[in-house]
Amino acid sequence: METIKINEIFYSIQGESTYSGYPTVFIRTSGCHLRCSYCDTKYAYNAGDMMSVDEILEKVQSYKPQYVCVTGGEPLLQKNIYLLMKKLCNLNYNVSLETSGDISCNLVDSRVKKIIDVKTPDSGEANKFSLDNLPKNLATLVKTEYKFVICSKSDFQWAEEFCLKHDLFRSSTVLYSPSFKKINEKWLAEKIISKNSNARLQLQLHKYIWNPHITGV
Numbered sequence: 360m361e362t363i364k365i366n367e368i369f370y371s372i373q374g375e376s377t378y379s380g381y382p383t384v385f386i387r388t389s390g391c392h393l394r395c396s397y398c399d400t401k402y403a404y405n406a407g408d409m410m411s412v413d414e415i416l417e418k419v420q421s422y423k424p425q426y427v428c429v430t431g432g433e434p435l436l437q438k439n440i441y442l443l444m445k446k447l448c449n450l451n452y453n454v455s456l457e458t459s460g461d462i463s464c465n466l467v468d469s470r471v472k473k474i475i476d477v478k479t480p481d482s483g484e485a486n487k488f489s490l491d492n493l494p495k496n497l498a499t500l501v502k503t504e505y506k507f508v509i510c511s512k513s514d515f516q517w518a519e520e521f522c523l524k525h526d527l528f529r530s531s532t533v534l535y536s537p538s539f540k541k542i543n544e545k546w547l548a549e550k551i552i553s554k555n556s557n558a559r560l561q562l563q564l565h566k567y568i569w570n571p572h573i574t575g576v
């Protein structure tokens with residue numbers, strides 16, 4: 360039986376990527392080999408239960424979603440994740456994958472939208488990016504987005520140089536996300552404008568919605 364160690368499965372609003380804002384079922388796998396300075400899912404490093412692929416599909420179907428996001432931890436550490444994503448696509452869900460960028464996505468079903476992190480120096484995990492994940496052809500590009508969590512001015516500069524070196528702005532969607540509560544969103548917005556960057560500003564929508572300072576109507 361194909362099993363995957365799962366930390367949690369839940370239904371919420373997608374806060375990242377060009378699918379931001381859509382109601383989405385999140386499948387969070389357990390385990391990550393990196394230790395990013397800003398990690399907000401440390402609870403997923405070890406905790407989790409083994410579930411069969413069929414049990415996971417049954418749970419997803421119970422929410423009746425259109426969008427399903429496979430996230431972690433690092434989902435690609437578990438070999439059966441490829442089968443799960445394929446089966447989700449066969450069921451006609453809009454499937455996305457959030458991955459840390461240092462494991463090749465070559466085996467991921469081509470129907471999956473890949474949100475690939477490029478770890479900046481201030482993440483503490485720079486230079487882990489697999490060059491295998493750089494754009495290859497138009498078909499893969501449509502389904503690929505590159506995400507940079509910006510923690511400082513020097514991270515911004517590093518991200519710009521990486522995108523220019525690998526021609527990401529012309530070929531792909533590039534997302535710059537301010538490290539939550541570390542970088543001012545307005546500062547990043549102004550930086551993108553003043554430097555004539557072609558990155559798309561991405562706020563982690565879910566964190567603003569569920570931020571304790573924001574009160575309901």
Ligand code: SF4
Nearest residue numbers: 391393395398432459
């Ligand atoms: S890759 Fe993601 S889950 Fe892993 S340490 Fe970095 S932020 Fe946390």
